[in-house]
Amino acid sequence: QVQLVESGGGLVRSGGSLRLSCVSSETIFAINYMGWYRQAPGKQRELVAFMNSAGTTKYADSVKGRSTISRDNDKNTVYLQVNSLKPEDTAVYYCNIQFAWPDGTSDDYWGQGTRVTVSS
Numbered sequence: 001q002v003q004l005v006e007s008g009g010g011l012v013r014s015g016g017s018l019r020l021s022c023v024s025s026e027t028i029f030a031i032n033y034m035g036w037y038r039q040a041p042g043k044q045r046e047l048v049a050f051m052n053s054a055g056t057t058k059y060a061d062s063v064k065g066r067s068t069i070s071r072d073n074d075k076n077t078v079y080l081q082v083n084s085l086k087p088e089d090t091a092v093y094y095c096n097i098q099f100a101w102p103d104g105t106s107d108d109y110w111g112q113g114t115r116v117t118v119s120s
Helices: none
Strands: 004-007 010-013 018-024 031-039 046-052 057-059 067-072 077-082 091-100 106-110 114-119
Touching (some): 018 091, 031 077, 046 067, 057 067
Antiparallel strands (some): 031 046, 031 091
């Protein structure tokens, strides 16, 4: 079973920046999709950013222009850079990767999350 471990969260001041990391126990060379989601207390989980196997990216309107999703295949790591942080960005952020296997199947895996708190 693939393990995904997020890190990089913490308490930051409004206007600051964070780079979240998601380290996979399995190579991320052959994946269909990678994404970051977040969930604030009392709210449903929402998509923040994703990148497909072709390199196409998409960002939520709330973070568009100040977020970047990227990957480092050699380090088996997916990143989310968020700049100009706002209190509204406070949430637990989750990494999601869909792996493609040689037999043609695919599976989604989630990390345990990393908490981001943005002070005003």
